[in-house]
Amino acid sequence: MPSSDRQLERLVMDAGDIARAVTRIAHEILERNKGIKDLALVGIRTGGVHLAHQLVKRIQEIEAASVPIGELDITLYRDDLSLRKEQPILRKTSVPFDVSDKIIVLVDDVLFTGRTIRAAMDGLIDLGRPEEIQLAVLVDRGHRQLPIKATYIGKNIPTSREENIHVLLEEEGEDDRVVILKA
Amino acid sequence: MSLKRKDLLSLAPLSVDEIQLILETADSFKEVTGREIKKVPALRGRTVVNLFFEPSTRTRTSFELAAKRLSADVINFSPSSSSVVKGETLLDTARNIEAMQADIIVLRHPSAGAAEALAVGVKSSVINAGDGWHEHPTQALLDLYTIRERGLSFEGLRVAIVGDVAHSRVARSNIHALAKLGAEIRLVGPPTMLPRGVEKLGARVYYNLDEALRGVQVIMMLRLQLERQGIALFPTIREYARLYGLTAERVKLADPGAIVMHPGPINRGVEIAPEVADSLSSVILDQVANGVAVRMGILYLMSGAN
Numbered sequence: 111m112p113s114s115d116r117q118l119e120r121l122v123m124d125a126g127d128i129a130r131a132v133t134r135i136a137h138e139i140l141e142r143n144k145g146i147k148d149l150a151l152v153g154i155r156t157g158g159v160h161l162a163h164q165l166v167k168r169i170q171e172i173e174a175a176s177v178p179i180g181e182l183d184i185t186l187y188r189d190d191l192s193l194r195k196e197q198p199i200l201r202k203t204s205v206p207f208d209v210s211d212k213i214i215v216l217v218d219d220v221l222f223t224g225r226t227i228r229a230a231m232d233g234l235i236d237l238g239r240p241e242e243i244q245l246a247v248l249v250d251r252g253h254r255q256l257p258i259k260a261t262y263i264g265k266n267i268p269t270s271r272e273e274n275i276h277v278l279l280e281e282e283g284e285d286d287r288v289v290i291l292k293a
Numbered sequence: 294m295s296l297k298r299k300d301l302l303s304l305a306p307l308s309v310d311e312i313q314l315i316l317e318t319a320d321s322f323k324e325v326t327g328r329e330i331k332k333v334p335a336l337r338g339r340t341v342v343n344l345f346f347e348p349s350t351r352t353r354t355s356f357e358l359a360a361k362r363l364s365a366d367v368i369n370f371s372p373s374s375s376s377v378v379k380g381e382t383l384l385d386t387a388r389n390i391e392a393m394q395a396d397i398i399v400l401r402h403p404s405a406g407a408a409e410a411l412a413v414g415v416k417s418s419v420i421n422a423g424d425g426w427h428e429h430p431t432q433a434l435l436d437l438y439t440i441r442e443r444g445l446s447f448e449g450l451r452v453a454i455v456g457d458v459a460h461s462r463v464a465r466s467n468i469h470a471l472a473k474l475g476a477e478i479r480l481v482g483p484p485t486m487l488p489r490g491v492e493k494l495g496a497r498v499y500y501n502l503d504e505a506l507r508g509v510q511v512i513m514m515l516r517l518q519l520e521r522q523g524i525a526l527f528p529t530i531r532e533y534a535r536l537y538g539l540t541a542e543r544v545k546l547a548d549p550g551a552i553v554m555h556p557g558p559i560n561r562g563v564e565i566a567p568e569v570a571d572s573l574s575s576v577i578l579d580q581v582a583n584g585v586a587v588r589m590g591i592l593y594l595m596s597g598a599n
Contacts, residue, residue: 183321186333186593196295196597199314200321200590236330 122267123288128248128279131264132161135246136168138262143213148241150178150212154230155201157219158182160279161248165217180205182216187229203233210238215261219277221247224258249288251275296594300412300419303428304469312437312470318590319438319583325362326586336365336596342395343369344387345422346402351557351581352422352432356399359588363596368395383407384414391415397595400424418595426460432556433466435587437474439580440511443552447474451548453505454496455481455537456515456564457526459488463556464515468494481505482537485526502537506546514539514555517564530563540566544574552576 123131143149146169153162159181166179183201191197216230231243248264253271267290269275274291296311304312325333341360345353353369360367370390381389387398397418400408405425412419423429440450452471458464458480471478472495480487481499492498499505506512517533527533544553553565553575561567570577 186321186325186335191335191596192338194597196297197594199295200318200593202321202324204324232334236333237328 118290118292120290120292121287122275122290123249123265125286128264128286128288131248132164132168135262135264136165136172139165139215139244139246140169140172142244142261146173146175146177148212149215150180150207150209151215151217151246152180152182152205152209152230152234154216154218154226155181155183155203157277157279158217161219161246161277162217164279165215165246178207178212180207180209182230182233184226184229184233187233189225189229205237208238209234209240211241213242213244214240215244215246217246219248219279220275221245221250221258221260221263222253222275224254224256227258228256248277249275295597298595300408300421301430301591301595302408302412302419302421304430304433304466304473305428307430307470307473309473312434312473315434315587315590315594316438316441318594319434319587322362322589322593323442323583323586325589326582332362332364334364335593336360336363339363339365339396339596340394341365341367341397341399341592342390342417343367343399343422344390344401345369345371346383346400346407347423349401349422351584352401352429355581355584356420356422356431356588356592359585359592360397362585363589363592365396365592365596383411387411387415387417391417397592420591420595423462425462426465427462428466428469429462429556430466431584431588431591432463433470434591435580435584436463436467436513436554436556437470438583438587439554439576440552442579442583443576445510445552447471447476450474450476450511451479451509452476452511452513453479453481453499453509453547454513454515455502455505455539457486457518458482458491458515459486460518461515464513467513468496472496479505479509483527483533502539502543503546506543508548510548510551512539512544512547512551512553514553514559514564516556516558517560519560519563534563538562538564538566539569541568541572544569544572550574554580557581 151162153159181204183203244261246262247260250263250266251269399420399422401422405427407424408421478496480496555577
């Protein structure tokens with residue numbers, strides 16, 4: 111998008127805010143599940159994958175033990191495939207462990223309508239029968255269209271439907287930020 | 294990048310990007326076919342019709358399995374059990390199928406150009422599953438996928454295609470695609486089986502198998518179409534096997550890591566020696582397994598709303 115089209119870009123979380131939110135969520139995950147036994151994280155492509163890696167890294171620092179991590183592409187489970195003229199590009203799902211009997215924390219950057227999470231839960235259950243599915247998001251922006259609620263939330267950011275939320279996460283985390291774009 | 298086509302009729306008009314998109318999409322489905330539950334809901338509510346005017350087990354089953362694993366409804370339609378024996382034309386048959394709201398028609402037909410003719414006449418997407426001596430695009434795509442899966446890159450890849458090139462739709466589709474992708478193609482067979490002017494497609498012609506196999510990384514054997522041998526293309530099957538059959542000795546002439554491919558069904562002891570077909574360098578069964586994933590990818594990409 112050319113910058114002239116961006117009428118307004120408002121910063122809502124900077125790198126420090128994001129790092130602190132990730133640290134808190136990592137602690138909450140460990141607290142709720144009493145450690146890392148049977149715990150695994152699955153990032154939803156593409157926005158949730160970076161965040162899942164950051165969370166795993168933080169959990170590792172706290173517990174000094176590693177947690178399995180997977181990546182889930184939900185495209186094949188979308189509820190609008192039969193309405194689209196051209197099919198979206200597929201990315202690969204890679205969950206290199208058995209999800210059965212595990213506590214799976216689904217990770218996504220933004221929780222909006224809830225449709226992505228519905229698709230992700232269906233996709234995950236096709237891989238096995240998790241003991242429990244929890245949901246961690248960096249931003250909850252409201253406007254749910256399905257009865258879905260996050261277990262862990264970085265920040266609640268009330269938005270209007272016309273606004274766009276962009277979560278920019280880098281490998282190193284220096285320029286991480288969350289911005290609202292007004293259409 | 295997306296596949297902006299209603300139909301998949303041949304590989305000749307496809308761009309390199311389109312071919313790569315199909316192969317990358319198939320990657321995702323390869324993962325799905327490795328799961329315990331090998332089914333995804335992507336094509337729920339869609340109907341795929343397999344319209345096969347020629348006998349086929351492999352291709353029809355492969356398409357059927359691909360469609361079912363995408364949760365589509367599948368109907369198999371073959372002429373012996375249908376109104377075709379009562380004299381209905383291809384287009385009328387297809388229009389009737391379309392009236393039943395088929396989204397995708399998979400056509401196998403003995404006449405070259407049948408898929409193209411059908412595609413013009415119906416709104417459904419048409420996938421060519423082999424039309425006469427013309428093309429068999431999905432077979433070539435699964436061949437490409439299998440080559441790529443072995444870690445070989447297409448640019449400069451040395452490929453020998455051996456056998457009845459003139460009457461092979463598999464060869465034609467592969468030549469088109471491999472040439473686009475920058476491979477070095479060698480066509481080998483008796484002069485009666487090599488079409489005149491085939492060099493224009495970017496291939497080199499050889500009449501001596503040993504010479505052609507030197508240093509190749511992929512050996513693609515074609516099936517000797519014994520049922521078509523009303524036309525005398527060579528004196529005896531024995532002579533053909535001696536001159537153009539792939540033996541373990543001959544495989545040694547190729548690159549040490551060379552793979553042996555065959556679209557099936559194989560004539561053991563004719564174009565391929567049993568010990569070669571069953572050897573470690575043979576990827577014949579990988580081709581069959583990959584066929585389902587590649588066809589899932591194609592069905593998925595062609596299933597956009599009309």
